[in-house]
Amino acid sequence: MSLKVFKDHFGRGYEVYESSYRKKEGFSFFLVKGEEGKVLVISGEKVPEGVSFFKKHQMGGKTFFFCERNHENLEILRKYFPDLKPTRVGLKASFGTGDRLGITTPAHVRALRGSGLFPVFAQQSVRENERTGRTWRDVLDDATWGVFQEGYTEGFGADADHVKNPEDLVAAAKEGFSMFTIDPSDHVRNLSKLSEREKNEMFEEILKKERIDRIYLGKKYTVLGERLEFDEKNLRDAALVYYDAIAHVDMMYQILKEEISDFDFEVSVDETETPTSPLFHIFVVEELRRRGVEFTNLALRFIGEWEKGIDYKGDLGLFEKEIKMHAEISRMFEGYKISLHSGSDKFSVYPAFASATGGLFHVKTAGTSYLEAVKVISMVNPELFREIYRCALDHFEEDRKSYHISADLSKVPEVEKVKDEDLPGLFEDINVRQLIHVTYGSVLKDASLKERLFEALEQNEELFYETVAKHIKRHVDLLEG
Incomplete structure (x- = not known):
């Protein structure tokens, strides 16, 4: 099986997303994460027509093509898997x-x-x-x-x-x-x-x-x-x-x-x-x-x-x-x-x-999914969260104009005075929630904040997924009755 061969030979350098594994027409497709980020791996004698790859390895009688997660490769995946x-x-x-x-x-x-x-x-x-x-x-x-x-x-x-x-x-x-x-x-x-x-x-x-x-x-x-x-x-x-x-x-x-x-x-x-x-x-x-x-x-x-x-x-x-x-x-x-x-x-x-x-x-x-992501940042990187919080405060009055909210900045805590372990609790405060909610654009336009935010979430990917999934599941369960 291509997945087992890959893990046996590349297991130290790549995390394999086993749930992604699919087979079609003699090819195996799955996602992995390594030093170059997440990439699509295709196993077969050759790659499907039109797929671009940046390296290939032959191991255990299998050939593995490492492909970028780009639009063109995804379009070919969609042809195989409608x-x-x-x-x-x-x-x-x-x-x-x-x-x-x-x-x-x-x-x-x-x-x-x-x-x-x-x-x-x-x-x-x-x-x-x-x-x-x-x-x-x-x-x-x-x-x-x-x-x-x-x-x-x-x-x-x-x-x-x-x-x-x-x-x-x-x-x-x-x-x-x-x-x-x-x-x-x-x-x-x-x-x-x-x-x-x-x-x-x-x-x-x-x-x-x-x-x-x-x-x-x-x-x-x-x-x-x-x-x-x-x-x-x-x-x-x-x-x-x-x-x-x-x-x-x-x-x-x-x-x-x-x-x-x-x-x-x-x-x-x-x-x-x-x-x-x-x-x-x-x-x-x-x-x-x-x-x-x-x-x-x-x-x-x-x-x-x-x-x-x-x-x-x-x-x-x-x-x-x-x-x-x-x-x-x-x-x-x-x-x-x-x-x-x-x-x-x-x-x-x-x-x-x-x-x-x-x-x-x-x-x-x-x-709400963005809020949960930033909550994860408050758990794993308190100083980065404080920077995001200060950026949000700086841009709130402008960013709030196109949203229906009633947040009162006079009621939000001074983040420097909040202990690291208490930062996630700020998301119980409706004023903090709306402060973070509407300022996402300003945070993501700050190249340094954006890069470090994504890096922290990638390094704590399972915690990120579990936190968001738990919160969304709360919505789903109530709607299902």
Whole structure:
């Protein structure tokens, strides 16, 4: 067996990821880690056509080709093993695991393997790519190498998240993403900033484009025994908030259909100040269906506060009542799931959310995996953590501007006064969590901090994987009930 021969001859110089081992058409493929980092090893009489390698060894009657983990070699791996290509999720209960570092997927696989949730291992937003300097290709390739490393063969999705413009949409489609989340928040109006006169005038402008009043006025719905009806005021308000946003979504959908034919399409109206009432939910679905937009997921703006990196702030009783209404509406119209954004660490709402939706849901996490990675740094390299902490403090006011958080820097501890053994405990503080959560871009743009952060995580790889997997598994277990 190629793996045994390799370990017998190279065991001292390389760590072998045994879970990655696969055979196909006379070739053996597996990952190892040595002084040159992680590399792909292929055993065979020759390498598959198109594969590039930087050295080869003949040992024990076997020839081993050492190949870089680059995009071109990964594309050939995908031809041999189609499960390394992302696929549609559809209406299965699903869970997204954003990875700002590009090295965390093995931990995500461990957390989700064997669960009832379909994983979306490659998930990143345009905003995150801009701050980390990564591309759609980087995101998908990094996740795929992680999937290969862990020997995961059950399928996964790839989500181009919070896309606002056609250029980013088309670029993600060309790289092979299977899911696209459209963020039309730039086209959503905030009703609280408008006077009644302004609302009426703006609604008249909409009616000049299209007489939607003739479609909706007087239309009635019954949801869990509650009667909902469009009247002049609530139709006006629904149209003001969502009409232009839905037009933008429609435009993006048509562009995407010209690029690819089979994909999951998510509509996100969660990053707004206006909570999505049940009637607003109905308006969005009716308008999307009327325009022929086929969508898999709908992310609503629920009541309460959904801040990054911490648990839900709000009345759980009211949320439970509301999510039951929204879930019933999704069943009434059929064909899509309710999506929960800013899903990281919202432990208190998961039981009600999962129960109400009955498995018709998608949950997104991202920053929480980065937080767990930095927590590992606090365990293994206290001084490096303190540098990261100080960098975060220096850049917090700028970095926080595009995130919904309430962290108060006057309440974060002075890191120099915290004992080494107490540093991991800082991640129980909601202000510290949000401080670290939103400043990832500034930390990763510091070349020295980035290099040492990655080095520390690589040297403590199992602890890193175990820590992240345990935290994500907490999410999964609650969602599975």
